[in-house]
Amino acid sequence: MNDRQKLKARIEKQAQRMQKAEREQSTLLSQTVFTGTLGLVLVLPIIAGAYIGLWLDSMTAAYSVRWTVGLIMLGLIIGVFNVYYLIKEHE
Numbered sequence: 001m002n003d004r005q006k007l008k009a010r011i012e013k014q015a016q017r018m019q020k021a022e023r024e025q026s027t028l029l030s031q032t033v034f035t036g037t038l039g040l041v042l043v044l045p046i047i048a049g050a051y052i053g054l055w056l057d058s059m060t061a062a063y064s065v066r067w068t069v070g071l072i073m074l075g076l077i078i079g080v081f082n083v084y085y086l087i088k089e090h091e
Contacts, residue, residue, distance in 0.1 A: 034090065037086065038083050038086060038087070041079060041082040041083055041086055042079040042080070042082065042083050043079065044079070045074075045075035045076075045078040045079045045082065046072055046075035046076055046079055047075070048075060049068075049071035049072045049073075049074055049075030049076075049078075050068060050071065050072050050075070052067075052071050053065075053067040053068030053069070053070065053071035053072060054067075054068050056068075056071075
């Protein structure tokens with residue numbers, strides 16, 4: 001493939017992407033729903049980790065927050081991956 005053919009292929013691909021973007025133009029409502037979904041997939045694993053951690057810490061005799069802190073951090077990591085994959089899928 002020579003340079004001219006490569007350039008033509010790139011321009012055609014960009015034109016197709018632009019046409020697709022025009023067809024799938026987002027509305028304010030769809031953007032708001034998407035942003036809310038991103039917030040939920042980030043926050044829900046953190047909250048679940050906090051509740052499960054508190055429950056596990058309450059089962060021990062001494063005061064401890066090891067499970068709570070550990071599971072909140074795990075929930076944060078899971079939430080960040082959820083957001084990343086959701087954004088990547090949406091593109």
